[in-house]
Amino acid sequence: MTDELKQGLPAAAVLGPLAFSFSVLARAAGWDAVEPIVFSVLAFSGSGQLGALAILSVGGSATAAVAAASFLNLRFLPMGVSVAPALSGGRLSRFVEAQALTDASWVAAARLDGTFDRRTLLASGAVQYVAWVLGAVAGALVGPRLVNPDTLGLDAVFPAFFLALLADQVRDRRAGSGPRPASLAALAALLTLALVPVAPPGIPIVAGAATALLALASRPRWRAAPGEPG
Amino acid sequence: MTTTWIVIALVAALTALFRGAGTVLLGDRELPSRLVAVFACLPVPLLASLVVVETVTSGRHLVLDARLAGLAAALVAVALRARLVVVIALAAATTAGVRALG
Numbered sequence: 001m002t003d004e005l006k007q008g009l010p011a012a013a014v015l016g017p018l019a020f021s022f023s024v025l026a027r028a029a030g031w032d033a034v035e036p037i038v039f040s041v042l043a044f045s046g047s048g049q050l051g052a053l054a055i056l057s058v059g060g061s062a063t064a065a066v067a068a069a070s071f072l073n074l075r076f077l078p079m080g081v082s083v084a085p086a087l088s089g090g091r092l093s094r095f096v097e098a099q100a101l102t103d104a105s106w107v108a109a110a111r112l113d114g115t116f117d118r119r120t121l122l123a124s125g126a127v128q129y130v131a132w133v134l135g136a137v138a139g140a141l142v143g144p145r146l147v148n149p150d151t152l153g154l155d156a157v158f159p160a161f162f163l164a165l166l167a168d169q170v171r172d173r174r175a176g177s178g179p180r181p182a183s184l185a186a187l188a189a190l191l192t193l194a195l196v197p198v199a200p201p202g203i204p205i206v207a208g209a210a211t212a213l214l215a216l217a218s219r220p221r222w223r224a225a226p227g228e229p230g
Numbered sequence: 231m232t233t234t235w236i237v238i239a240l241v242a243a244l245t246a247l248f249r250g251a252g253t254v255l256l257g258d259r260e261l262p263s264r265l266v267a268v269f270a271c272l273p274v275p276l277l278a279s280l281v282v283v284e285t286v287t288s289g290r291h292l293v294l295d296a297r298l299a300g301l302a303a304a305l306v307a308v309a310l311r312a313r314l315v316v317v318i319a320l321a322a323a324t325t326a327g328v329r330a331l332g
Contacts, residue, residue: 042239052241056234065237083253085256096250169274185275185278189281196290
């Protein structure tokens, strides 16, 4: 398991600062020190927490904040389905293991054939969780003394992180058949860009990710075994 | 403050449900191979969409700001195959620098 834990370290180095800036922003919006920490411990979701905070800090209702966070985290539903065959144990144990699911742990655990590595998912998720909580605690405690995490450029950390993961994925998948990774990335980016002004936050991400359905229209990467439903 | 706690509780519960629903409902059943083929393609478009949303949007608005400069710096670093920590640090430093100048 130690190798898998080490694999989770780069992502943890990113999530720590991100949780830190979430807490700083929450304190700036008038939250006390306990609220951002408890939120981070229970939700463990950058997009969901930042989305809910953004709505509340402009005076939005609780319903609007919960709806925004739900849309933003809707992608965890299909991602959870994708890792289901890899997890083990009874229903409760599977449910708990699925909580290790983050964008980064899911990408780390993804094999090229569409199956997932359970140990990598759990180890990567666990390391990120520790970094997430520590970052949130640090931000909640020193937050009021900092002006604005944006002056440190912390809001560029998340997109740069996703870009680096994307580059790795495109390189790894260039050789395979099916939709060309670079084309799929460009199509998803354009679709997301077009939907942002017209759809609730989060939906453009789900729609962009749904371009993966083009895999059904192109030559499969392998043939289904005889008798197996295609 | 009560509003904050309601939001915290509901978002936490729903997020846990989204993460766990698939695996609880499916058990260890094998997925159809066509669905697995879709999942094999999923990381690339998902990450591309996340990059777009995190770089040029704020809520429902398209916003061009210093994050874009940070992403450009990250792109150069990624093309040169820099380590992840370097990519991230460069993006943050560039964004902070552009903001300080602007």
